[in-house]
Amino acid sequence: MPLSDRYLTICRDPDSEEVLARDGDLEAHSILQRAGFVPVHRLHETYHRAPIGLPRDEETGLATEAVARLRAAGYHVDCDADFDTSHRPLRWQVLGASVAHLAERIRQATSTGEAAEILTELTAPCDGILDAVGHILIAAAEFHDGLGTDSAPYTARRLRYLAEENLRVIHTDLVHTRNDLADQHAPHPGRTECTQEVPAGERERSAVCACPPPPRALPVPPPPVAGGPRR
Known part of the structure; x- marks a missing residue:
């Protein structure tokens, strides 16, 4: 997993005043949505925002909870001072x-x-x-x-x-x-459990089990030669 996927920012946008969370992988996005954020899908990125119409103090509480959950999951979160917290909630299996x-x-x-x-x-x-x-x-x-x-x-x-x-x-x-x-009522031919037993009629003295050999890959044909007039 790229290290960049373990890094997020949660900040209040200076122009729109929206609380926005950017970056992170799918697990981080799941944590954000469980904390109350709403995903926004654009052509070149996916980010998350606080729900529309929340009072400012509720937005701060939502963002602070998201920071706590993400850091508890091992993510590095760069956030506004209002959202910073040392709280680390327990992680439950979803x-x-x-x-x-x-x-x-x-x-x-x-x-x-x-x-x-x-x-x-x-x-x-x-x-x-x-x-x-x-x-x-x-x-x-x-x-x-x-x-x-x-x-x-x-x-x-x-x-x-x-x-x-x-x-x-x-x-x-x-x-x-x-x-x-x-x-x-059939075994899967590609997932048969190995018994580590060699049948009595096995010809190869080096065999250690009865498993069939892996399928042989067919050789890849060379690319066609481009035709053209000979000099």
């Missing part, structure tokens, strides 16, 4: 980390049964992850039903569409994938 762990388990799976078991955590009909995401989307839609702003009805409809249409397509496809894997 919910997304436990879900992302399923990806690592799939990468380590050695059989179709193992992969199917992991995908079941996503597709289970009552308490699977996708089912929970659907409940969250519907709850967010219900929240917007009574919000009273001009855009709230549209947002509520959009959230329900995501839950009832887009998420349903993803869920259906993953269920078929999970069921297909569950029916195969």
Whole structure:
């Protein structure tokens, strides 16, 4: 990871008076957003700002909390004096980390049964992850039903569409994938566990296991010779 990604600035812009956070990697951006900052995506950069309409003292508190969380995570933060703090809050494992762990388990799976078991955590009909995401989307839609702003009805409809249409397509496809894997009962040919045993009929005396040799890379053909008239 480049050292520049471990460095951020959180300052009040002298022209706009906005509290802005710049630089950092995706983990830093996640910390900023959990502290209350709003991401702003531009053509050449992504930065974060305090929410619109906050009183100045709340902006200061939000920025100070962000500085504390970032420094607790090992980031170097250059900030205004008003935002500086020696507080270092404890770091808790975020919910997304436990879900992302399923990806690592799939990468380590050695059989179709193992992969199917992991995908079941996503597709289970009552308490699977996708089912929970659907409940969250519907709850967010219900929240917007009574919000009273001009855009709230549209947002509520959009959230329900995501839950009832887009998420349903993803869920259906993953269920078929999970069921297909569950029916195969086969080891993954590229991830077979090594038994460290040599079969009796092995011809090579130097062999230490029964694993097949790695696939041989085909030679790359030379680039074509440019045609042209001979002198």
